[in-house]
Amino acid sequence: MRLAVIAPGGYGKSALLDRLAEVDGAVRHRRGVVPDAGLLLVDDAHLLGDAGLAEVAELAADDRLGVVVAARPWPRPHGLSAVLARLRGQIVLRPFDRDRVAACLRVVTGADPEPSTVDKVHALTGGVPGLVHRLAPHLRAPDPALAAEDLRFDVDRLDRDARRVLVAAEAGIADLPPGVLDRQAAEVVAEVRAGGLTAPDGALLPVAAAAVRAVVPDEERASAFAAVATARLAAGGPLVATARALLDAGASGPEAAELYAAAAPEAEPAQAVRLYAAAAAAGHEVDEAGWAEAEVRAGDPAAALRRADAVIGRGTGAARARAAAVAGAALAHRGQLARSAELYRWGGGAVSAAFAAIGYVGTGKLEEARLALKDAEDAPPTVFAGAVTATARGVLDSVAGPALSTVVHAAEAMEAVGAGALLPDSPAAIAALMALHGGDPAAAEPVLDRAVAARVGGAPLVARHRLLRGWAAMVAGDEAAATAAVGAEPAGRDAVFAAGLAVGVARRGSDLGALRRRWEGACAAVARQPVDLFTLLPLGELAVAAARLGDRDRLAPHVAAAWELLAALGDPPLWTTMPHWHGLHAELLADDPDAARGHADALRAAADAGPVTAALADAAQVWLRVVGGDVDRDAVESAARALHTAGLRWDGARLAGQAAIRTPDRAAMVGLLECARGLQGPAATPPRTRRASPPGSASASCRSRAWCWRA
Missing domain, CATH: 3.40.50.300 (P-loop containing nucleotide triphosphate hydrolases)
Structure with missing residues (x-):
């Protein structure tokens, strides 16, 4: 042998x-x-x-x-x-597997251990036999801290370099920069691994990590962390991983604070906020504007506004300009578009001027928008600046004619560069709004999907993209997808869209109880947000619900402000079509046919703006006649199918259903019911050849009538 x-x-x-x-x-x-x-x-x-x-x-x-x-x-x-x-x-001696851990514990304790105890001991020790034996006396509550004293000698006998490696490993720092150790790092790491306190991959075992925390004095840990921070800064390269590990380990000295401040601009928003805060708490000077930007990107616009406002008040030069841009973005996310535009304009810079132009159009200030867009033409020829400027140009052009393609192209360009950008709104969201206002939800879906995949705008725009995607689904008749899009309770302008979406789904489902339950929250969301061009869709949906619930007075000031805004923009067909469509239905529900006729006439006046507007104009006239008892089956089916083709599937089905319950012609009623059912699907049913109704089919069944009232 x-x-x-x-x-x-x-x-x-x-x-x-x-x-x-x-x-x-x-x-x-x-x-x-x-x-x-x-x-x-x-x-x-x-x-x-x-x-x-x-x-x-x-x-x-x-x-x-x-x-x-x-x-x-x-x-x-x-x-x-x-x-x-x-x-x-x-x-070859290997660590124990779970069965051998159980056998070892059985021998040491004289009793069969619980499976959960075996699993925990194996996880804490990595199956290293010596560590299993040391932990076995503490099986009543397997806790690595209880075995720390048993490992004191193993840690104490190591020299400073080896102990620094252990301290770093316990903090999650596997790759020490040059300058932390006196000896060659490979030699020290080999020594530590030979001690049996690490897993085969070099990670410190939990029971050993507890021993390091208990045995190594705080001042020695602080010295090791300071050495790591100083060496990492001197070595250059990525800083975030080391900074995050030291922060999680509680390092707080001046060296660590310097590393935190340097690493924060590289970190993800939530982590950056922590790094800025830790650096400031240790007395290190930090970039307050950068901190504010991290806060808004991490989803805390209120904190960002407080910090940015302080920088604007006491800062100078570039810091004030950056803080103004941060505050502008935060205010836009909170629905304060007018103030957002002012801050972008005040802060200066071509890109900020483009953002200001978008805000000015959104609040009805066309002349200011034109002046801002002129300044935006000086933007550098980057993809990002080009996408923002093109979006501003498309929004301004939309008040005069078609401009969707301009903003869609801007959204496609932003996909490559927008993941880490702080945006008040995304080109994709604005393009989707334009498509939805133009009655083309199918055009909204792909541009939103691509923006989500590219993480355009980061976390602050996640809810916005999701809600707009849900809005397109609701308009198209997919109530399940629309409901799923509401998600957690959003804040700011997203709260208005979430409220409109939830109320819209309840109304389309004829769920009066759900409509009433959501109504108070919807009114509160609207009351907190000034009206702007980009919130007209949910406001219109809520106006229809208000008429359904007999509570129109609460929304009347907001609806009036919306019409004033559109008048200031010259009543552009793209942006007025859906408000008139919503207004038509609100007035019909309120039993005011004269007011409804005013909206129908406005739609007819703008019918030449495009095929969707023409379809809505024709459907509005047909709807008025249906409500008045004049049901022309051919006209109703034609108008309903045109709505369906335009993407308004639920509206098309509802028109056919409403006509069915109002016609005295029983054959027409059955035909219109069949048309309504067919229009619930993704594609319109081809026109049917008229057939004589079989005996017994002349009256709608109770089930059919219930469906009609639901529609």
């Missing part, structure tokens, strides 16, 4: 030699004692000096003598390598 046993501490080398010592003729190695024959057992060979290793090598040269040598992987002196070269094989 001529074997080597190489394994880290705690893997059972000595236990194996103890078992072999029971063999007849086995003797343990002692300096100066030469066995006659049999089996020579050498433990901790890595600790033998040159003389001791030379002696073992000389003994191993005698082929009549069996030799088993146990050693750690490190250190590996030259003399040990010479001894191992004379051996013929190696016994």
